[in-house]
Amino acid sequence: MKSRENDGVKASGAGMNRRQFAKAALGGIGAVAAVPAMLGEAIAKAEADERKSVEFRRNLVTTVDNPILVDETVHRRFSSANIAFNAYSRDLGESHWAVYGRNFVKNLQQGKGGTDIVVGSFDDARAVNALEAAMQTGNRLTGNHGEGNENRGPLAWDNNITSADLASFPRTELPPEDFTRQVKVAARLGGANLVGVCKLNRRWVYESTQRNVYSPDEPQTQRIVFRDVERPTETPEELVIPESVQYAVVMAVEMPRTVIQSSPGPAAGIGDALGYSRMGWASVAVAEYIRCMGYIAIPCKNDTALSVPLAIEAGLGEAGRMGALITPEFGPCVRLCKVFTNMPLVPDKPIRFGVEEFCNHCKKCARECPSKCITEGEQTWEPRNECNNGGVKKWYNDYKKCLGFWDENGMSCTNCVAVCPFTKGDMWAHHFTEWSIKNIHASHPVWLNLDDAFGYGERRHDLDVFKRDFAPYGMDPDKMER
Template identity: 35%
Template structure:
């Protein structure tokens, strides 16, 4: 692959991004991600996992109790609707767009590309247009092929199939989409899953529209969600945040409360640089996410190479979760879990000055004080309280 001139040397870029790749590195095969394994691997596939997936179609009887009522499941599943429409539209071909395969472009590439004289100015334009379509964050990095999956997944038999990406792609536009804080505060619950589903539906729309814009300019653009490649390394290299113990990207704007999507393109763009601020040093002394995990799927110690099962990438020294333990809890609840997101000390509203001050403290040599101040941070809010907001608003109007 010919790297663009504005791409920093890979080794230097890795160091700045805090990415530690060893000699044992192997690109990841998406067939081995835990969600795909739930369809073919007897070690993961079970009646509980079948119920988990069926619950997103209201086929499974909802659990009783606060946060798991029919109304909670109904909102969660409605939030996923647009994403589901996109991912299911080519199911007969074994292609699940946005999850096990890239999203098919509905817009042809214009035959006459516009001339790009200044890639930096074009990057600024792309970021502005991404915000116009609804993205909350946007960063740009080089297409580092180490983070591409070795193949896509044919969902007819869950075998490996080629990506069929266009030739000449050299940049990745990474988009961040904020999850609603009030819903995240109710994890674990089916209600909280609406925050995840809404952003998947939002990002499907945003990433497809931005890709269509680029294609209308005369350049290739492949919209992508969970498919095609690992988004976290791209997000970190694009300067959007830093990798954390809870397996998430911590951003200075929203903490870990984000979903990410991406676009692979050959549009001439200037690339952003990683921006290490000190999250790694804070996570070295903080284990709130690991302590709060019900199935102890998150690591307590320092970053290590590899993982306990095939759902972990090989040859990268990092904090790695036990995906099998994690997904077993999701299947048991018939909904996603993000307790580790909820309790994270960085999960705050940074519109408030006190939280911006806390962030400065957490990223400074006084991080231990910041950790003590976050001792009681991230408690669970009862899901019923989220629904009760409607009643409070109505009562306020009546008075």
């Protein structure tokens, strides 16, 4: 990504601009970060946000039957032992994070945020990375993602953190429609920008989990199985999910677009960290709500199951070329979490809004990927390596190459998310573009060329993070800014 030095920085003022005033008056999609003091007002706000989300999508998306094509003769449940972090560490013979950390420290001492990215002085680089470390706090407290944390700590499968007395009552019996409305309110109050429900498709649940993910020589795995038991249980060999667990509540939390767009510099890590922290909080909060109503709840971050296909089936978005979920509201600039439950719920429908057709033409994420891990080819049934869950028709990418660039760079990378034409601010021109992408396929080359011509995808400077007028959770209050 080319650098956009100090572009688009707004001076902070004492009053509201017109965009902030409109947002405060009308409410924005997912604007539930600050919970009002009165419970009734909080619930009303969460319900209003859900209605606004439904209304926004009504004019943009089409509901469809399940769009995920699976070859049942080939497809097998995936093991988390083969997620890229684990497989790449096995190839290295040591933890990926050990290599990454050595180059990170080297860059930091030189005032860098990557091999070719000069932030400024050592203190400048330190300050940006200190923000990233601070925003990881919620992630660490709820269990670092992808580190074999199934059924551990706050992500425990059969645990009430604060309100065991509520769970001791006989469970509440309500129509599924009422439970669904209540769970979506809980999700929005818990920080989710988007929430959907699907039947729990077991093919997306990991076949097994690797506990010691960064010890390549001594793998310790537990199978994840479904059994006719009353409560979730664990043995040295198995993690057991009750057969009664039939639904998944799938949530997306927005990452702050303007810091993500500094990738592959250090400020982008702030956006990643906030996403992981918020998804941990949302999943644990929703699980606690469900348990207090008398039902089983299994909170998950990146663990336990593949998040993207569940999010597709829950109607949150479509799969993009980069392998991430692309949503109508935020593009791929989100993190996903989920809660499995036996609470009776009403599933949402998958949606289409032109992502697959546009990704066939665009390829901007592949073009701007420094590791060239993203394919420029067609969708296929064939995986590229053990990190892919084969037997599904989709774009397969080599994520070990991605982590190789992380190690070389001494900093993570989210270029694919940052440059995606769907990663845009909330303004009418962008919504018109989305509408035309869905409805006028001949316009695809025009929009890609305009995306480049207007400078979308150019890298923001890392130190701009200290000059921006951020709302809570790092969101930019002026969604019109590119």
